[in-house]
Amino acid sequence: MGIIKWGLALGVGGFLLMMGFMKFTGGAHIFPYIEFKASSAGLPFAEFAFPLGNMVTAALEVLAGVLLIVPMTRRIGAHLAVLPFLGAVVFHLSPVLGISTPTGYADPKPLEVLAAGGPFARADFAAAESNMLFMMAAVGLAAAIINLIVQRTH
Numbered sequence: 001m002g003i004i005k006w007g008l009a010l011g012v013g014g015f016l017l018m019m020g021f022m023k024f025t026g027g028a029h030i031f032p033y034i035e036f037k038a039s040s041a042g043l044p045f046a047e048f049a050f051p052l053g054n055m056v057t058a059a060l061e062v063l064a065g066v067l068l069i070v071p072m073t074r075r076i077g078a079h080l081a082v083l084p085f086l087g088a089v090v091f092h093l094s095p096v097l098g099i100s101t102p103t104g105y106a107d108p109k110p111l112e113v114l115a116a117g118g119p120f121a122r123a124d125f126a127a128a129e130s131n132m133l134f135m136m137a138a139v140g141l142a143a144a145i146i147n148l149i150v151q152r153t154h
Contacts, residue, residue: 013068020061088137
């Protein structure tokens with residue numbers, strides 16, 4: 001059971017760290033896309049999606065990832081790790097984001113719009129769409145829940 005606990009904690013924690021750092025470095029396109037979709041729908045929170053929502057989510061992912069990897073804080077990290085995955089699944093199932101999303105930024109990447117924090121247009125994102133981010137969120141949520149259950153057992 002010890003190997004399973006370590007494996008789950010390192011797997012989920014490592015994935016959260018990777019995704020958090022990708023958001024901090026601007027490599028993740030999903031929050032600018034949420035801002036675009038929410039703005040298009042006239043939703044009041046649109047202006048907070050990027051960069052604020054991006055940075056808060058990244059901080060939560062990095063914090064949960066670190067807490068999961070450190071044995072003394074693993075249980076707290078296991079609880080926190082569920083939150084970003086649950087949020088991602090909820091957003092993907094809502095009209096604000098949807099299950100299929102662009103596969104990335106347009107080429108060339110909209111650097112000036114990113115630096116300004118928006119506003120974004122559909123042309124700023126790749127034309128190709130995929131459900132890969134939704135699948136990653138769903139599998140991540142399942143893994144985080146399993147990890148939480150396993151970490152709570154002695």
